[in-house]
Amino acid sequence: MNTDASNGDRHNPDIWAASTLGKHPEELRLPHEYIQQGVPVFVAAPSRHSDREFDYPRKWPEISADLCRLDRWRPGLGLAVCAVTGVRFDVIDIDPRNGGDESFAGLRNAGLIPPVYGEVQTPSGGVHLYVARSNLGNCKPVPGIEVQAGDNNGRGRGMVFIPPTIRASKSDNTKKPYTASRNIDWIGLQEGSEHPDFQPWLEFLQRIKPVRRPVNRATGIIKKADEPITGLEDLTNCSLTEEERKQRYFEVVAIALVKEMLEAREGSRNNTLNALAFRLGSVAGLGMPVEQVAAALAAAALKTGLPAVEVAGTTESGLKAGLKHPMVWNHS
Structure with a gap:
C-alpha cells in the first residue's frame, strides 16, 4: 500500500513542494488523512456525457490507498x-x-443504529455517517437511506464523495461543498465491530437485499442508480395532520416494498421476501394496517414463482421479526 507521499520521492522537500498535495495541503487535508489510514481515494473529473455526472477511474473498486492519486x-x-x-x-x-x-x-x-465515528454533511442537506465495516455489500434498508459498504474480497464496494468536493445541491441546484461536521475517530472505527451496539445493526443488514449497482470494470462507470422514491413530498406539508403524514409515508413504503419483490432475482427471492416482510413489520409501529400490504407482498412473491407454503412461512416470519423492532415516528 503506497501511502507515503509519492512513494519515496516526496521525502525530497523540493519534490513535495511541487506536488498537488504540497501546494494545497489544507484543501486536501482530509483526503490525505484518509489515504494515510489505508482508505483508497481517487479523483473524478466532470463527465461530458449526459448520463453521468463524473467519469470515474477504471477499476476504481480495486484501487489501493496511494497519495499519488491526489495529483x-x-x-x-x-x-x-x-x-x-x-x-x-x-x-x-x-x-x-x-x-x-x-x-x-x-x-x-x-435501537438499530450503530456507533458513529465520523460525519460529513452533503450539499443537498443529507449526511454521511461513518460506521464500522459490516463486511457486506451495499444495500438500501429503508426509504431514503443507502449503506455504502463492501466485503473483505472487494465485492459490493461503494464510494462516497468527501471534502473538498463541491457539487450542485439537488434541492436548489446551488453549488455547495461537502463538509466534515465530525472528525473521524479511526481508532473507534477499527474497534467498532466489537461494540455491543453494532451487532443489532449487523443482524438488521443481513436481512436486506444487497443493491445491485455493478461497475464496468473497464471504464469505471457506475450503473445508473435507481430512481429515487417519490411521493414523500407531503411529509413536509404543514397543512397535513400528523396522521395524514404517517398514512402518506406508509403508502409510499408499501408500494416500494411490493415493487422490489416483483423485481427480485431468482435465487434471492426468499431472502428478499423475508427482508421486505421485516421492513413492513417495523413500520407497523406507525399504527398502520399491515395486513393488506402483507397480502399484496405475498401475492407479488407468488408471481415471482415462490411456492405458496414458502411464501406464507417467510412472510409470517419476517413480519414477526420486524414487529420486534418497530419504527417510531419522529417527524417534525
Whole structure:
C-alpha cells in the first residue's frame, strides 16, 4: 500500500513542494488523512456525457490507498474526490429528500443504529455517517437511506464523495461543498465491530437485499442508480395532520416494498421476501394496517414463482421479526 507521499520521492522537500498535495495541503487535508489510514481515494473529473455526472477511474473498486492519486486534483475545476467504502469503514447515506430523516429516526428508536465515528454533511442537506465495516455489500434498508459498504474480497464496494468536493445541491441546484461536521475517530472505527451496539445493526443488514449497482470494470462507470422514491413530498406539508403524514409515508413504503419483490432475482427471492416482510413489520409501529400490504407482498412473491407454503412461512416470519423492532415516528 503506497501511502507515503509519492512513494519515496516526496521525502525530497523540493519534490513535495511541487506536488498537488504540497501546494494545497489544507484543501486536501482530509483526503490525505484518509489515504494515510489505508482508505483508497481517487479523483473524478466532470463527465461530458449526459448520463453521468463524473467519469470515474477504471477499476476504481480495486484501487489501493496511494497519495499519488491526489495529483490529479486542482481547485476550481469541479473535480470530485471520492473514498472507497468497505475497506476501513461503511457509510450510512441519509437523504432527507426521500424520507431519510424519518427512516433514520425509526431505526434509531428501534435501537438499530450503530456507533458513529465520523460525519460529513452533503450539499443537498443529507449526511454521511461513518460506521464500522459490516463486511457486506451495499444495500438500501429503508426509504431514503443507502449503506455504502463492501466485503473483505472487494465485492459490493461503494464510494462516497468527501471534502473538498463541491457539487450542485439537488434541492436548489446551488453549488455547495461537502463538509466534515465530525472528525473521524479511526481508532473507534477499527474497534467498532466489537461494540455491543453494532451487532443489532449487523443482524438488521443481513436481512436486506444487497443493491445491485455493478461497475464496468473497464471504464469505471457506475450503473445508473435507481430512481429515487417519490411521493414523500407531503411529509413536509404543514397543512397535513400528523396522521395524514404517517398514512402518506406508509403508502409510499408499501408500494416500494411490493415493487422490489416483483423485481427480485431468482435465487434471492426468499431472502428478499423475508427482508421486505421485516421492513413492513417495523413500520407497523406507525399504527398502520399491515395486513393488506402483507397480502399484496405475498401475492407479488407468488408471481415471482415462490411456492405458496414458502411464501406464507417467510412472510409470517419476517413480519414477526420486524414487529420486534418497530419504527417510531419522529417527524417534525
